[in-house]
Amino acid sequence: MxxxxxxxxxxxxxxxxxxxxxxxxxxxxxxxxxxAEELTEDQVDGVDQAIAACPTEALSRx
Numbered sequence: 449m450x451x452x453x454x455x456x457x458x459x460x461x462x463x464x465x466x467x468x469x470x471x472x473x474x475x476x477x478x479x480x481x482x483x484a485e486e487l488t489e490d491q492v493d494g495v496d497q498a499i500a501a502c503p504t505e506a507l508s509r510x
Contacts, residue, residue, distance in 0.1 A: 449486070449487045449492060449509055449510070450485050450486055450487065450509065450510050451471060451482065451484075451485060451487060451495050451499075451507065451508070451509050452485075452507070452508050452509075452510065453480055453482060453506055453507060454505075454506045454507075454508070455480075455506075457504045457505060457506035458480050458504060458506035458507075459478075459503075459504055459506075460474050460478035460479055460480055461474075461503060461504075462474040463498065463501050463502060463503060464480070464498035464499075464501070464502055464507060465498075466498075466501075467494045467495070467497040467498035467501060468491060468494035468495050468497070468498045470483060470484065470491060470494075471483055471484050471487070471491055471494065471495055471498070472498060480506075487509070492509075495507075495509060496509070
């Protein structure tokens with residue numbers, strides 16, 4: 449499973465980081481950094497919560 453970010457929609461609020469800090473990080477410039485694109489089973493629940501909570505719907509999983 450993979451997570452992707454639509455960078456044209458992401459505004460760097462960091463909601464995703466609150467749910468899955470081992471996958472998402474907002475850097476000092478306010479840009480979202482993916483710490484892992486390929487997800488482990490342990491990361492799936494947090495990433496799914498981050499996707500559901502993203503206010504700009506910039507995140508998806510395949």
